[in-house]
Amino acid sequence: MKKAFTVFLVVLFSISVFSVSAAPYPGAVGKKATLILKDLTNPVWIQAAEGAKAAAKDFGMQIEVVAPIVSNNNDEQIQLVQQAIAKRKDIMILTPADSKGIVPAVTELNKAKIPVINLNTKINNESGRANSETFVVADNITCATLCATELARLANGSGEAIILQGPSGGQVTIDLTKGAEDTFAKYPGIKLVDKKEAKFDRATGYKVTQDMLITYPNLKIIFSCNDEMALGAVKAVEEVGKLGKIFIGGIDGNKDAMASIKEGKLNTTVFKNFWLQAYTAVEAAAKFLDGQKLPALIPVDLGIVTKENVEKYLAM
């Protein structure tokens, strides 16, 4: 009986060793991670949550995905960080809604010796008190550059342009606006005539675009900081019969945006692949917990979606 029990233990032990060695990052197995997103209502963030959960399953980690109830709320994100510290998580993956606002929370994480993987939006570390192990990003400035370059190409490098922005002060809007402004500045023929907030919302994008079409009758380029507003703009432009004369670009690569590209209405969007972003971030966390050294920056592939290649993205 005693012997049988020993055999049983040996078998159990070898099974556990075997299963651990099957994991690509043995050091990460069973570790507890928290992923804090900006929001869990927008489709892109839901994709991110799914990507993170898939990665956690692949690497044998436990993951908790949380986000503020009021989307992009910095105070709530700080509370979520504090909860994670209280629960003694092994690693934190953080997508700050506000690059600067999140700094005190990251300082607390550093003090609690919980490593931080920064995802999607950079944590501002000018103070040197908000350290993270790596930054996994489909960089917003690159996104904006890709989209604005495509719009400039379609417009033959000239004409009046506007930018539709998300709520003022949000980091994504700041970065995307900067990327678009810098790109348009490279084309002497393109004149950025206005930047308007349309709350990342389709109905508002539609209404603001109507006003903009009246204000700037020679408008040629509409750069929108997300697909929702871009599709609102498409509707407004379509109604005045200017589709094809005004070029509209969005960001995110939502399914309905791609459907609109396929129909030849929306001109372009940038597929940010939030699923892959989050997967990559969890993988980076697993590598770190396994004792591997991480590069300062881990880029995630971005794709510019146009009428020519939209089928490929729709199939994904």
Next chain:
Amino acid sequence: MKRIAGFALNYYKIILLFAILSVSSSVTQDPLQNIKNMIMIQAPFVMIYSFGMTLAVITGGLDLSLGSVAAFSTCAAAFLIIKDQIFLGIAVCLLIGAGLGLLNGLLITKAKVNPFIATYGMDWVIRGAVYIMMSGAMIYHFSNDFKIIADGSFLGISNLVYISVAILLILMFVFQKTVFGRNVYSTGANTKVSRLTGVNTDLLIIIVYMISGVLASTSGLLYVARLDCAEAFLGKNFGLQALAATLIGGTSLQGGKGGVGNTVIGVLIMVFLMNCLNVLKVSTLWQDAVFGLVIVVSALLEMAKQRYANYLQL
């Protein structure tokens, strides 16, 4: 002098409307198209859900759940409409609007929850439910038969105008000419007294919130038809916009005063003003501040009007 001040206080909203319109028209190259945009497209949407808010305010309450009711009812209906069950979809949409309004009304009258807390809480609950129902998906590409409701026009006038004017006329009739309507006003002015005179105030309030829910669903449905997409974030700012339009229009938060006619003016001031700031190329950063200022100033002017009514012989 007295007469001028009296005139100004009485008609300042109309004067304001024309002032804003002439400013925006003078700087745009196509003022006619601009006015058409505002009156035929932008205003009707806002008007319909603002009527709901106005009715709730007349009863002495308010309805902050308009936006989420619009989102929930349209998303649920979209599952049917996308399968070309248009009439069934519309019926379901309006029924859900009425049902959620009924819940609001029961919370307020039977559970005696303060209307602000009841509808604000319900707003979160319903918004949460629609996020769960849609789980990040959107429903889009409806048939033309459905889109024509909001996209079409008759005799050069957008269907949206016909629908909103029809709703306005019905509401004006019901709330000014019928016993029901008069009882709603008296309930808003003083619930206790109304109840003592034998009015079933609870039932009246419940019906008003149901109407408000139906109006929210209607405007939501028109948005979905116009933008060809049903999504969970629809109408996040409906509640506050409707409250602003109601207050600017001059319906008092104390209840029992004002009406949907006032709200038409309130909505037009709001829509014209936002448009004016856009065509004047004012930075968006200023727009919220200006908007808030208009609400505060119109409240002050209403107070001035009441306080000096005798003196100015209004």
